[in-house]
Amino acid sequence: MDLERSPLARPFPQMPPIAGVTLRVARAGYKAWDRADLTFVELAEGTSVAGVFTTSACASSEVEMGREQVKQGHARALIVNAGNSNAFTGQRGREAVEQIVGQVSGALHCGSEEVFVSSTGVIGVPLPKDKARAGVEAALAADPCGWEDAARAIGTTDTFAKGAVAAAMLGGTRVDLAGFIKGSGMIAPDMATMLGYIFTDAAVAPAFLQEMLAKANDATFSCITVDGDTSTSDTVLLFATGNAGTPLLAGWDDAGADAFYAALLEVCRELAQLVVRDGEGAQKFIEIAVSGAAEDSSARRVGLAIANSPLVKTAIAGGDANWGRVVMAVGKAGEPADRDRLSIGFGGTWAARDGQPLPDYDEAPVAKHLEGEDVRIDVDLGIGSGRATVWTCDLTHGYIAINADYRS
Amino acid sequence: MDLERSPLARPFPQMPPIAGVTLRVARAGYKAWDRADLTFVELAEGTSVAGVFTTSACASSEVEMGREQVKQGHARALIVNAGNSNAFTGQRGREAVEQIVGQVSGALHCGSEEVFVSSTGVIGVPLPKDKARAGVEAALAADPCGWEDAARAIGTTDTFAKGAVAAAMLGGTRVDLAGFIKGSGMIAPDMATMLGYIFTDAAVAPAFLQEMLAKANDATFSCITVDGDTSTSDTVLLFATGNAGTPLLAGWDDAGADAFYAALLEVCRELAQLVVRDGEGAQKFIEIAVSGAAEDSSARRVGLAIANSPLVKTAIAGGDANWGRVVMAVGKAGEPADRDRLSIGFGGTWAARDGQPLPDYDEAPVAKHLEGEDVRIDVDLGIGSGRATVWTCDLTHGYIAINADYRS
Numbered sequence: 001m002d003l004e005r006s007p008l009a010r011p012f013p014q015m016p017p018i019a020g021v022t023l024r025v026a027r028a029g030y031k032a033w034d035r036a037d038l039t040f041v042e043l044a045e046g047t048s049v050a051g052v053f054t055t056s057a058c059a060s061s062e063v064e065m066g067r068e069q070v071k072q073g074h075a076r077a078l079i080v081n082a083g084n085s086n087a088f089t090g091q092r093g094r095e096a097v098e099q100i101v102g103q104v105s106g107a108l109h110c111g112s113e114e115v116f117v118s119s120t121g122v123i124g125v126p127l128p129k130d131k132a133r134a135g136v137e138a139a140l141a142a143d144p145c146g147w148e149d150a151a152r153a154i155g156t157t158d159t160f161a162k163g164a165v166a167a168a169m170l171g172g173t174r175v176d177l178a179g180f181i182k183g184s185g186m187i188a189p190d191m192a193t194m195l196g197y198i199f200t201d202a203a204v205a206p207a208f209l210q211e212m213l214a215k216a217n218d219a220t221f222s223c224i225t226v227d228g229d230t231s232t233s234d235t236v237l238l239f240a241t242g243n244a245g246t247p248l249l250a251g252w253d254d255a256g257a258d259a260f261y262a263a264l265l266e267v268c269r270e271l272a273q274l275v276v277r278d279g280e281g282a283q284k285f286i287e288i289a290v291s292g293a294a295e296d297s298s299a300r301r302v303g304l305a306i307a308n309s310p311l312v313k314t315a316i317a318g319g320d321a322n323w324g325r326v327v328m329a330v331g332k333a334g335e336p337a338d339r340d341r342l343s344i345g346f347g348g349t350w351a352a353r354d355g356q357p358l359p360d361y362d363e364a365p366v367a368k369h370l371e372g373e374d375v376r377i378d379v380d381l382g383i384g385s386g387r388a389t390v391w392t393c394d395l396t397h398g399y400i401a402i403n404a405d406y407r408s
Numbered sequence: 409m410d411l412e413r414s415p416l417a418r419p420f421p422q423m424p425p426i427a428g429v430t431l432r433v434a435r436a437g438y439k440a441w442d443r444a445d446l447t448f449v450e451l452a453e454g455t456s457v458a459g460v461f462t463t464s465a466c467a468s469s470e471v472e473m474g475r476e477q478v479k480q481g482h483a484r485a486l487i488v489n490a491g492n493s494n495a496f497t498g499q500r501g502r503e504a505v506e507q508i509v510g511q512v513s514g515a516l517h518c519g520s521e522e523v524f525v526s527s528t529g530v531i532g533v534p535l536p537k538d539k540a541r542a543g544v545e546a547a548l549a550a551d552p553c554g555w556e557d558a559a560r561a562i563g564t565t566d567t568f569a570k571g572a573v574a575a576a577m578l579g580g581t582r583v584d585l586a587g588f589i590k591g592s593g594m595i596a597p598d599m600a601t602m603l604g605y606i607f608t609d610a611a612v613a614p615a616f617l618q619e620m621l622a623k624a625n626d627a628t629f630s631c632i633t634v635d636g637d638t639s640t641s642d643t644v645l646l647f648a649t650g651n652a653g654t655p656l657l658a659g660w661d662d663a664g665a666d667a668f669y670a671a672l673l674e675v676c677r678e679l680a681q682l683v684v685r686d687g688e689g690a691q692k693f694i695e696i697a698v699s700g701a702a703e704d705s706s707a708r709r710v711g712l713a714i715a716n717s718p719l720v721k722t723a724i725a726g727g728d729a730n731w732g733r734v735v736m737a738v739g740k741a742g743e744p745a746d747r748d749r750l751s752i753g754f755g756g757t758w759a760a761r762d763g764q765p766l767p768d769y770d771e772a773p774v775a776k777h778l779e780g781e782d783v784r785i786d787v788d789l790g791i792g793s794g795r796a797t798v799w800t801c802d803l804t805h806g807y808i809a810i811n812a813d814y815r816s
Contacts, residue, residue: 056739058747088735090748090764123732124765227718310635310718310803314811324531327496331464339466340498356498357532395718397808403722404804 003402006184008277008285008373008393009160015147015178016165019201020044020241024142025153028135030083030121030128036153038132040139041078041197042108044241048203049075049116050210052217054234060087061094062117063233065101069113073206075239076110078197079136080154082182083121084128085193085233096127103136118235120182120193121156151180154195157402158184158278164270166263168202170246170256175202177267181236183275184226196221196236196271202260203242205250212261213238220268223300223390225307226279227399238264276391281398284316286391288377292343293386294336303390305333306379313395319370321363323351326379341382346370354382411810414592416685416693416781416801417568423555423586424573427609428452428649432550433561436543438491438529438536444561446540448547449486449605450516452649456611457483457524458618460625462642468495469502470525471641473509477521481614483647484518486605487544488562490590491529492536493601493641504535511544526643528590528601529564559588562603565810566592566686572678574671576610578654578664583610587675589644591683592634604629604644604679610668611650613658620669621646628676631708631798633715634687635807646672684799689806692724694799696785700751701794702744711798713741714785721803727778729771731759734787749790754778762790 021043025036051070053063069075079100086093101115108115119127151161163180183194204212213236221236242248249257277285288306293299306312309329315322323344330337340355347369351361369375375394429451433444459478461471477483487508494501505525513520527535559569571588591602612620621644629644650656657665685693696714701707714720717737723730731752738745748763755777759769777783783802 054739055742056736057741057743057745058735058739058750088732088747088750088760088763088765090762123735124760310807311811314808317808318812320812324496327466327531328464331462331466333465334463335465337465339496342466342496352496352532354498355496357496394812395808396812397805399718400722400725400803400805400808403719404726404728404802 003157003159005159006278006282008282010274010277012148012151012161012163013165015163016176018176018178018199018241019243020047021199021239022144023147023150024139025145025149026135026138026142028081028131030081030131033083036149037082038135038139039080039150039153040136041150043076043239044243045076046242047075048073048206048209048240048242050206050213050238052213052221052236058088060085060119060233061097062086062119063235065097066116066235069116072113074114075116076108076114077104078116078237079104080195081119081127081132082154082156084119084125085121085123086119086127087123087233089124089126092126096129096132099129100132100136103133107140116237118195118233120154120195120233147178147180154180155182158182160278162271162274162278164267164274166266168256168259168263170202170260173244173246175200175244175246175260177263179267179271181271181275184278184280193233194275195233198238198267200240201242201244202240202246203248204240205248208250209238209240212264216261216265216268219265220272223303223388224272224276225304225390225392226276273391276393279393280402281396282393283396283398284373284375284394286316286375286377286393287389288379288392289389290379290381291387292381292383294384295386296388298335299386299388300390302330302333302335302379302381303388305329306377307390307392310395313392316370316375317394317396319367321346321351321366321370326377330379336383337381338383343380343382345378347376411565411567413567414686414690416690418682418685420556420559420569420571421573423571424584426584426586426607426649427651428455429607429647430552431555431558432547433553433557434543434546434550436489436539438489438539441491444557445490446543446547447488447558447561448544451484451647452651453484454650455483456481456614456617456648458614458621458646460621460629460644466496468493468527468641469505470494470527471643473505474524474643477524480521482522483524484516484522485512486524486645487512488603489527489535489540490562490564492527492533493529493531494527494535495531495641497532497534500534504537504540507537508540508544511541515548524645526603526641528562528603528641555586555588562588563590566590568686570679570682570686572675572682574674576664576667576671578610578668581652581654583608583652583654583668585671585675587679589679589683592686592688601641602683603641606646606675608648609650609652610648610654611656612648613656616658617646617648620672624669624673624676627673628680631711631796632680632684633712633798633800634684681799684801687801688810689804690801691804692781692783692802694724694783694785694801695797696787696800697797698787698789699795700789700791702792703794704796706743707794707796708798710738710741710743710787710789711796713737714787715798715800718803721800724778724783725802725804727775729754729759729774729778734785738787744791745789746791751788751790753786755784
């Protein structure tokens with residue numbers, strides 16, 4: 001099944017090289033496709049690493065190893081296999097990952113704990129060791145490539161390559177951040193795992209890098225959903241080479257830490273939103289802003305309950321300002337809420353305030369707003385100061401077509 | 409939009425009269441439809457009542473009042489309004505319910521706390537008091553009707569009338585249980601709230617009636633899902649008139665209590681499954697049996713995570729034995745699980761055991777099973793003795809058509 005480019009796609013941005021980061025791709029041939037499907041990123045000595053991983057209790061070997069590896073805080077290489085997720089493959093799957101790690105650490109003369117591996121694609125089929133070995137061999141010898149080549153090579157059912165970039169000034173020196181990501185459904189283990197990688201030439205201590213990534217993740221990757229499903233392989237890794245020559249950032253009080261975090265947040269938000277923009281069958285990008293919640297975390301859970309509601313998502317698909325479905329989703333979120341203080345709006349127009357429909361509610365501007373590609377839903381719970389913004393897409397016939405009519 | 413009768417529908421069963429229960433219907437005209445939309449059930453003096461209600465934090469006035477009323481344990485009347493849910497209507501909505509309660513309690517010379525009211529239909533529009541008053545007046549004067557008439561009158565987007573019946577022998581005397589229910593999506597506040605009512609001529613103390621209903625609810629109504637959405641109005645009420653003349657059941661040690669509970673469970677299970685069988689767009693009825701969980705409650709949550717997964721539901725719609733999506737759903741459930749002990753099967757054939765695909769897995773019988781209307785998924789977590797069975801339906805283009813293409 002050939003998937004058409006998402007109508008919500010964004011062009012791939014201009015992205016600068018990051019000192020200490022070298023990208024290469026190769027063809028391992030994990031599937032019968034005519035494209036590179038193995039990505040190899042070589043990282044300068046001394047590169048710090050941080051990572052966030054799926055909370056799935058059935059995570060892949062790659063994720064299990066990554067969770068352990070990230071604790072020591074350093075990385076020299078990343079390998080991403082596309083076309084086979086190696087998930088649910090037991091010991092044989094684990095052996096394939098260990099083979100890749102051994103091969104790369106041997107070539108780079110680094111520790112095995114410094115070689116990170118991700119895989120995405122069909123599950124239940126152990127990653128073929130022979131293809132992996134030949135693919136890694138080819139990647140080690142390949143010419144360096146650009147960001148978009150790498151972004152394409154990690155994709156599976158993605159309909160467009162996804163990248164984001166930002167910069168920050170640390171003292172008088174500029175550092176760059178560049179990232180790419182794959183993912184289209186959110187998130188199916190056999191086709192649409194979210195894998196994201198961000199690189200910077202700033203120098204950041206591993207523990208602080210992890211703290212910043214976890215914080216940024218809470219406000220970005222943890223705030224998106226396409227269908228509420230969670231992959232066994234979801235991974236975001238952040239690498240800091242330190243090759244820009246800026247002073248080491250080790251805590252929030254260090255000069256430039258706030259500026260760096262702001263840039264990181266920008267890259268994470270853009271990457272997260274790009275995944276939603278490639279949501280299976282998506283025709284509309286939906287931003288849901290929740291305010292007045294008991295706490296920020298409560299606001300996020302309310303937002304995700306709305307974002308995951310099939311009834312809300314189908315209403316938006318149909319251009320229907322159905323605030324009743326939003327009330328329903330708020331009610332089921334299991335978070336503090338008071339029906340008589342709840343307000344709901346679309347595109348900046350309140351439809352209901354303090355638990356009652358507005359008597360002079362004019363649906364015309366709302367209907368016009370819902371005709372557009374970008375939809376905004378505002379929800380004010382009216383009980384506190386917690387707030388969060390989450391992003392999702394609509395639920396359309398296209399989603400059913402991709403996931404039901406097409407047999408993997 | 410005219411909805412076609414669900415392909416999974418069941419014929420309305422033969423249901424006996426229940427001594428002490430008198431059914432009447434009338435036309436209040438809440439919507440411009442040519443049918444009865446107000447149901448009035450008169451109950452003999454001394455009738456016990458129990459109830460379970462939506463956990464929504466944004467419940468309707470009817471639910472808020474019902475939660476309070478059920479505590480005193482007795483009922484003389486039930487009124488169900490179809491076409492207007494009266495949810496999210498603030499004080500004006502509450503006044504309409506109080507008017508109905510006053511009108512009925514006045515006619516029956518009973519306490520206002522003994523008159524139960526439910527409403528289902530569009531939200532955000534206060535129940536029109538004039539129509540309610542005239543409708544109740546007509547219902548009070550109407551000739552008694554049968555179960556199927558009442559089952560039809562409480563329906564909204566239901567495509568078939570839903571009833572269930574069972575009997576138990578208490579000592580040498582037979583008691584009957586009869587129930588009817590409405591609901592098709594699970595569960596939208598503006599169209600498809602689940603409202604269920606069960607009646608028996610057994611004599612049961614209110615506290616024990618409540619205990620049995622709560623227990624049966626855990627294994628039936630709480631084990632179904634169509635789209636994971638929860639209504640602001642979901643209600644199940646159980647009325648015991650005592651008119652069969654059997655001894656009062658007041659606890660599990662009373663003779664016949666187990667037999668009565670078994671019959672109650674049977675009615676609840678059938679009613680719950682009928683709601684799934686009318687799931688919006690449903691083409692297949694899916695039973696998911698989870699075993700080997702840490703606890704029964706954990707098994708249920710895992711089962712519901714599978715049942716609510718759009719990726720699992722679309723796979724079944726497509727006749728695809730995609731056990732990888734089941735692994736994903738188990739992993740995201742947030743319950744204890746071990747990837748390497750997990751087994752998954754379809755229609756009695758294991759596809760994966762102990763965390764790995766079976767080497768001799770024959771997909772042919774599974775593919776044949778998935779062609780049928782009734783699909784069974786078995787999941788063995790392999791870590792404990794907890795088990796649960798949940799029921800859902802597939803996710804099809806029909807669901808999108810009903811909820812997105814149709815504007816309410």
